[in-house]
Amino acid sequence: MKVQDSSFASLTTLRVGGTPRETVSCTTAAELAATVAQLDADRQPLLVVGGGSNLVVADGPLDLTAVLVRNEGISLVDGLLRASAGTTWDDVVVFAIEHGLGGIEALSGIPGSAGATPVQNVGAYGSEISDVLTRVRLYNRETGADEWVPASALDLAYRYSNLKFTSRAVVLEIELQLTPTELSIPLRHLGGEQVSLAEARKSVLETRRAKGMVLDEADHDTWSAGSFFTNPVVPTALADEIEAKVGEENMPRFAVAGGDGTKEAMEKLSAAWLIERAGFPKGFPGEEAPARLSTKHTLALTNRGHATADDIVALARRVQEGVDKQFGVELHPEPVWVALGLNNLP
Template structure:
């Protein structure tokens, strides 16, 4: 369990809990925490725990987890293998434990475009292919070329092409499965002075550095850039994925609400993607819901974020998620799907 590597530390359960390992700041105490600072140690640790039949949870930046309170019969394996480098003039390699926003900053500083729209997203580089992270018209699938995996089923450390991951909107065949652990990623970017067209600016292109600054500030205005002093950022980011529905369903909702300009985006399969935040608001859930005294509330800046106001438990977060989801289903007949991984709890 990483015991052969000098860079690995094993921490007793009294030293930490998932409340300190996740951006929602909720969750109980794992049986143990093992921190691995190299890809090899990460693979070795997972292999040893699997061989021993012990349950484990791989944790990167903790920005996409909802974990139950109380003692948990599992080991938290912390992905701490950072490192960002250029493989060649346009290929960036990042360890799974690298802070994702540091990867974006590295690319921009080297004049490489393709991921500037993903600035400010919390979490680790290894998590980005798992759910095909995206924002403002860009997705990891646009630039991901290959991923180094520890295959837990075969015991093989291997680089696999991005095409093998079945990447789609907020999905890969790694998500919600335990078949493999991401060790490293590689991205093929492009030398550029200007950003890709930015959706939130109507397709405008900005100089890379300016585009990155604009995205970070836009995310900060929505409480989506981590700040320990701001409870609006004590969240798992966008809690629900934007639903993809039949055009007839979108037409019905638009007619029922009676507002011009309902957000709706055509999809390749003929369906349409709607805005989960828009649906939540029109279903009667304003920013800050359910009110100032609640320990768990919708962000005061962005209704798609469920936030811990400082004293929330996992149960508080789950109750709020269920409330919002049920309200949207009752109002529009659309079932919102949560984006985070649930550990020991469920919606």
């Protein structure tokens, strides 16, 4: 365990945020659990930080301790892949591919740590962590237990788990059931085609780079929190209205499974498509703005090098209000907002 000085601008991929009261780096699961337990016993507010790729943190001094998850390691145990929470997620993907294990190749290039993947059920290109997650090792902040819990206990859904926004537990380790194979899962961005695991990774990385979704120090389009808004799920009737209003064929829309004929039919729409049709093009609001939509992908809100948290929030609100006014659809942020009035932690 190491105490250090740092700001959230240096701990997050969006590169905004103020300074915590203290920053503690934990390099083992035991240190991580013990640190959180002690802070909870002392009634001290805290924020657990992995790769910092899903956080929007307020500026200025913050009355909380940043607990950095830095326990690393990947292993195979009885055919299951285990990764410590602080392991860089993309390293887990590489390990799996090198060992001929399929199931997470479509999640290549996603920034952040392994421990964050079940918290928001990370997904991309037709794959989600819930497809392969078997168990999660948690430090339960309510009971003090260090325990393995089944994935079924996490209420995993689209970009959601019952760990997100609740702070009820800290992920220490994850366990995945992957498949020995030479071919990838069907890849959505390739029209369902299956290719070798290595080819799948290469293709996903190329696609993500084209959208500014692979971290690059020199590219401000990657100074973001990834996809900032989740794709909204709306009644089919509203989807019909939007398609008719825009007047474009092939509007991206996908039926949501689970309807039994007694419930209103629902569909998932593309947040990026709605943002663009509501009058927010790539690079909005222009070159002089400190916070802009990515020049490569409208779903990313980016820091152009000197943005503040307030700049990011103002842009997010503007986009939310514009889409709501134009289409009657409320967009929900995907990242966790800290001390900013939405999904506040601690």
